[in-house]
Amino acid sequence: MENLDYARLQMAFTLGFHIIFACIGMVMPFFMVVSHKKWLNTRNPVYLKLTKAWQKGVAIFFVTGAVSGTALSFELGMLWPEFMKHAGPVIGMPFSLEGAAFFVEAIALGFYLYGWKRLPETFHWITGIIIGISGVASGILVVSANAWMNSPAGFEVVNGAFTNIDPVAAFFNDAWFTQALHMTLAAFAATGFAVAGIHAFQILRNKNQELHKEAFKIAIFFGAVAALLQPLSGDISAKDVAERQPVKLAAMEAHYETEKGAPLFIGGVVDEEKKEVTNKIEIPGALSFLAFGDFDAEVKGLNDFPEDELPPVAIVHYAFQIMVGIGTLLMLAALLFFVSLRKKKWWDNKKFWWLFAVLSPLGFIAVEAGWVVTEVGRQPWIIYNVMKTAEAVTPMPGLKYSFYMYVLVYLALAVTVTWLMNRQIKVLNNSTE
Amino acid sequence: MLYVVLFFTFFSLFLYVLLGGADFGAGIVELFSSRNNRKLTRDTIYHVMGPIWEANHIWLIILIVILWIAFPVYFNIIIIYLHVPLTLVLLGITIRGVAFIFRHYDAVVDTSQVWYNRLFRIGSFITPVFLGMSFGTLVSGKITLTNDYSQMGFADIFLFPWLNAFTILTGLFYAALCAFLASTLLIGETTGEVRKIYSRKSAIFTITLVLIGGAVLTYGYFTNMVFVKDFLHNSFSLTAIGLSAVLLLPLWQAIRKQHSMRTRILAGIQILLVIFAAVNTHFPNLIITSSSEVDLLAGAAPDSVIRVLAISLIIGGAIILPGLFHLMKSFNMIYPKKED
Numbered sequence: 081m082e083n084l085d086y087a088r089l090q091m092a093f094t095l096g097f098h099i100i101f102a103c104i105g106m107v108m109p110f111f112m113v114v115s116h117k118k119w120l121n122t123r124n125p126v127y128l129k130l131t132k133a134w135q136k137g138v139a140i141f142f143v144t145g146a147v148s149g150t151a152l153s154f155e156l157g158m159l160w161p162e163f164m165k166h167a168g169p170v171i172g173m174p175f176s177l178e179g180a181a182f183f184v185e186a187i188a189l190g191f192y193l194y195g196w197k198r199l200p201e202t203f204h205w206i207t208g209i210i211i212g213i214s215g216v217a218s219g220i221l222v223v224s225a226n227a228w229m230n231s232p233a234g235f236e237v238v239n240g241a242f243t244n245i246d247p248v249a250a251f252f253n254d255a256w257f258t259q260a261l262h263m264t265l266a267a268f269a270a271t272g273f274a275v276a277g278i279h280a281f282q283i284l285r286n287k288n289q290e291l292h293k294e295a296f297k298i299a300i301f302f303g304a305v306a307a308l309l310q311p312l313s314g315d316i317s318a319k320d321v322a323e324r325q326p327v328k329l330a331a332m333e334a335h336y337e338t339e340k341g342a343p344l345f346i347g348g349v350v351d352e353e354k355k356e357v358t359n360k361i362e363i364p365g366a367l368s369f370l371a372f373g374d375f376d377a378e379v380k381g382l383n384d385f386p387e388d389e390l391p392p393v394a395i396v397h398y399a400f401q402i403m404v405g406i407g408t409l410l411m412l413a414a415l416l417f418f419v420s421l422r423k424k425k426w427w428d429n430k431k432f433w434w435l436f437a438v439l440s441p442l443g444f445i446a447v448e449a450g451w452v453v454t455e456v457g458r459q460p461w462i463i464y465n466v467m468k469t470a471e472a473v474t475p476m477p478g479l480k481y482s483f484y485m486y487v488l489v490y491l492a493l494a495v496t497v498t499w500l501m502n503r504q505i506k507v508l509n510n511s512t513e
Numbered sequence: 514m515l516y517v518v519l520f521f522t523f524f525s526l527f528l529y530v531l532l533g534g535a536d537f538g539a540g541i542v543e544l545f546s547s548r549n550n551r552k553l554t555r556d557t558i559y560h561v562m563g564p565i566w567e568a569n570h571i572w573l574i575i576l577i578v579i580l581w582i583a584f585p586v587y588f589n590i591i592i593i594y595l596h597v598p599l600t601l602v603l604l605g606i607t608i609r610g611v612a613f614i615f616r617h618y619d620a621v622v623d624t625s626q627v628w629y630n631r632l633f634r635i636g637s638f639i640t641p642v643f644l645g646m647s648f649g650t651l652v653s654g655k656i657t658l659t660n661d662y663s664q665m666g667f668a669d670i671f672l673f674p675w676l677n678a679f680t681i682l683t684g685l686f687y688a689a690l691c692a693f694l695a696s697t698l699l700i701g702e703t704t705g706e707v708r709k710i711y712s713r714k715s716a717i718f719t720i721t722l723v724l725i726g727g728a729v730l731t732y733g734y735f736t737n738m739v740f741v742k743d744f745l746h747n748s749f750s751l752t753a754i755g756l757s758a759v760l761l762l763p764l765w766q767a768i769r770k771q772h773s774m775r776t777r778i779l780a781g782i783q784i785l786l787v788i789f790a791a792v793n794t795h796f797p798n799l800i801i802t803s804s805s806e807v808d809l810l811a812g813a814a815p816d817s818v819i820r821v822l823a824i825s826l827i828i829g830g831a832i833i834l835p836g837l838f839h840l841m842k843s844f845n846m847i848y849p850k851k852e853d
Contacts, residue, residue: 136618143614146567147607153574154603157581157592164581165589169814172582173821179575180829186571187836190564194844245814247821475662476596476671489604493611500619507620 084470086479087159090486092455096448097490098152101145103447106219107271107302108138109212114298116205126291133508134295137501138211139193144497146186148490159479163462163472166242170235171225173247178221185214219267220260227255230454231324232463258320259454262313265306266450269410270443272303277440278505280433287509293427300436303443304414310407315370322371322379325464327389328457330382333367334397342367342379347401350394355383357397391459399452406446413439515813517823518583521830523792525579529572531694531784534687536562536569538695540609540637541688542714543630550710554699555630559617561702564844566613568837570606582822586812590800591647594656598675601643609636641691642684649683649729650675652740652795656802679732686725690784693718697764697780701773712768715776719761739801743794750790757786 112134119127157164188210195204228234234250235242276299279292322329329335334350334357335342344367348360365375372379382390413435420426462469539558543551562569580588592599609632616629650656655674659665696715703711733741744750760783767775792799798806813819 136620139618140614143567143610146570147610150570150574150606151603153577154592154599157577157588158596158599161589161593164592165585168581168585168588169583169818172578172814172818173825175578176575176582176822176825177829179571179578180825180833182574183568183571183829183833184836186567187565187833187840189567190840191843194564199843243815245818247818474593474596476593477662477667482600485600485604489607493607496611496615500615504620 081480083477083479084473086483087473088469090479090483091155091159092452093483094148094152094155094486094490095451095455097494098145098148099447099451100444101141101148102219103267103444104141104271104274105138105145106212106215107267108134108141108275109208109215110302111275111295111298112138113205113208113212115294116208118294120201120205126294129508130291130295133504135193136504139189140497140500142185142189144493146182149182159474160462160469160472161474163467166467167228167463170242170245170247170250171228173251174221174224174228178218178225181214181217181221185211185218188214216264216267219264223260223263224251224253224256226454227259228253229463230259230458231255232466237466254324255320258313258317262310262317262450265310265313266443266447268302268306269310269407270303270447272299272301272306273410273413273436273443274440276300276303277437278501280436281440282505282509284430284433284437291508296436300417303410304417307407307410307414307443311411314404314407318370319373325458326380327382327385328391328396328453329371330380330385331391331393331396331457332400332453333379334382334393335367335379336382338378338381338384340368340378341365341376342371344370345397348397350397352393389460391457396453396457399449399456403446403449403453406442406449410439410443410446514816514820514823515810517826518579518819521826522576522579522583523788525572525576527785527788529569529576530690530788531781532565532569533572534641534691534784535694535698536566536691537609537637537641537688538691538693539699540634541641541692542695542699542718544634544638545692546714551630553703553707555616557699557702558695561698563617564840565837568840570610573606579822579826583814583819584809584812585814587800587807587809589812590656590658590807591651594658594671595647595650595675597671598643598647598650602640602647605636605640605643609633609640612636637691638688641688645684645687646675646680648687648791649680651800652791653677653679653683654739654801654803655679656800658802658805679729679736679738682725682729682732686722686729689718689722689725690787693722694780694784697768697776700768700771700776708771712771715768716765719764723758723761740795744790747794750794753786753790753793757783757790760786 112131115127115131115134118124119131157168188207191199191207192204192211195207199207228250231254232250233253234246234248236244276296279296279299282292283289283296318329321332333342333345334348335345336355336357341364343362343364345357346361346363348357350357368377368379369375371377382393416435420432426432458464460468460470462472539554539562543554543558546554577588580591612629612633616626616633619625619629653674655677657665657670657674659670662670693715696711696718699711700708700715730741730745732738734745760779764776764779764783767779795801795806797809797811799809800807814822
């Protein structure tokens with residue numbers, strides 16, 4: 081493999097790691113403040129205990145997200161110096177605001193973690209809300225910068241230089257809203273289902289039922305609402321991609337031939353050499369409808385794009401299938417949860433808890449798959465139709481070693497954080513028994 | 514508007530050196546403490562820094578983001594030629610950051626604490642060393658800018674410029690500065706006998722700092738380093754560094770009399786003077802390579818970008834600074850407790 085491949089692998093790996101911690105750090109504060117509010121209202125000690133347990137989780141995930149985010153802010157330049165040299169000033173606005181939002185979050189976290197019994201109760205609780213809001217704001221701002229790479233705006237290229245820069249236009253590029261909406265909902269769905277699943281598993285093990293059921297209720301509520309809204313946002317995104325990045329849409333669907341009334345492929349094995357998809361399920365006209373709202377619309381196929389501007393089709397197609405598949409599954413589980421609120425008997429059934437325990441990691445798999453779709457689907461471009469990834473990479477050789485280093489360090493971190501969470505849960509379970 | 518951006522650039526640099534430095538220094542003081550004092554230092558540091566601990570390190574992100582937005586050409590050189598030491602800095606930041614949170618938020622306190630502590634201390638020491646080495650490299654005149662990377666070996670472009678006697682000295686200088694800050698800060702947080710321990714440590718680290726600082730200048734002088742020669746011929750820089758030396762006297766007196774507030778203010782002023790002396794020498798040519806000097810401002814982003822950035826920084830600052838101040842005040846970080 082070449083230096084470029086290692087740079088891409090390192091970026092993918094570190095972003096893939098960061099996104100999990102960033103999502104949890106962004107969404108868990110909301111669970112925490114809901115539980116905190118319930119404690120303030122009812123003075124039921126279960127809520128206090130849950131709030132404090134979640135608070136430890138928030139602290140650990142926030143810091144891990146923060147250090148991996150610090151690493152990323154350097155890595156963008158270290159791996160892609162030519163990209164940053166030209167794009168840095170253009171997409172600076174969301175990044176500088178993100179820095180500010182992140183700062184607010186850190187300050188609010190300082191107040192919250194250290195404020196128990198030292199700050200007025202309501203003020204203390206509000207600082208918890210600020211953590212959540214500024215976390216979500218950070219997420220939206222960073223995604224807006226990524227959206228610019230898919231939908232570059234706010235500059236002109238004259239003789240290789242970026243001129244006439246309008247940072248505000250770059251910020252509000254065509255893709256920012258759809259991407260930010262999709263990612264924010266994804267973060268809530270993934271974290272909601274992950275946290276709920278962990279508590280469901282504890283309920284199965286018959287540990288501290290009261291606390292884990294309260295925890296499950298709070299987490300799944302956020303997750304379920306987001307999972308129900310996500311297909312709508314997905315539809316907006318698909319139409320947007322169809323219009324702005326037709327080649328990405330074609331790769332997502334592994335759609336080689338341009339045709340009217342294009343069918344939607346579900347599953348299938350992609351053969352990039354022969355340019356065909358086998359073993360798929362076809363739904364006639366559905367792709368045309370989903371992309372353009374018209375069963376007869378023409379969808380441009382991969383064969384009609386220049387060979388050297390095609391992304392790796394198979395990866396994008398499989399990742400897209402995984403994302404949509406899981407999204408559908410979580411939406412059904414969300415419906416099931418809302419029905420269960422009326423059929424309380426289900427809550428005594430072990431199968432109910434097994435289901436949510438098994439679903440636990442799926443949301444994050446979908447998040448990772450979604451990022452593969454958007455990032456790999458944009459290749460070979462780093463800035464769509466403006467700059468190729470190969471032109472942006474650092475001239476420094478030997479990226480292989482820095483890639484291995486990151487893999488080693490982050491895997492060790494992931495293992496440690498998982499082990500720490502396990503210890504938190506054990507302590508939580510043992511303390512009331 | 515450019516001046517607003519420049520102000521925030523150096524303001525973030527100053528606060529990162531000061532607050533981040535005190536934070537790194539805490540780990541270094543722990544590293545160089547006897548077994549009994551380590552536990553004490555650990556608890557005191559957690560007590561005094563805890564609430565702003567996260568915020569301390571965000572100044573670095575703000576600094577990096579300003580550099581890449583407003584001074585892309587300048588940032589481009591840093592990020593290509595300092596790839597290796599900056600990777601090591603990131604490794605250090607990651608290790609010590611998570612070790613700090615693990616040791617204070619692990620639900621079970623057992624032997625794993627030994628590992629958290631070890632990683633935190635070692636990470637706290639190596640991170641400022643590599644940061645100091647990176648700063649040193651920029652002004653050392655040892656970077657060779659090239660477009661033909663195959664002509665020179667990997668080591669000549671990406672290794673030796675930052676790995677040499679001069680940069681090692683600047684690295685140790687910054688680490689000593691961090692330790693000096695942390696021990697000075699700790700004086701105000703403790704009482705009685707314990708306080709004497711930190712007063713002594715603070716004095717030791719001050720002497721170490723002055724000695725290494727002297728070594729940096731001496732070495733640079735005898736190896737004909739452009740930056741050091743200019744430094745010694747720049748009357749403002751010399752005045753600043755002289756003033757910070759003179760201020761050592763009241764600082765020592767404040768330490769001896771255990772006036773924690775005065776000690777902190779004096780230490781802060783000294784950091785400001787050291788940064789001013791270093792930056793002023795060659796401003797705006799803040800990178801000195803083997804053949805040329807790179808002007809920070811020459812490659813600045815267009816006005817439209819600077820304007821938006823300046824407005825963002827002013828709005829961000831207006832939200833962040835009062836918040837940070839209120840945070841520090843709420844947890845008695847500005848007015849440390851009086852000696853009983």
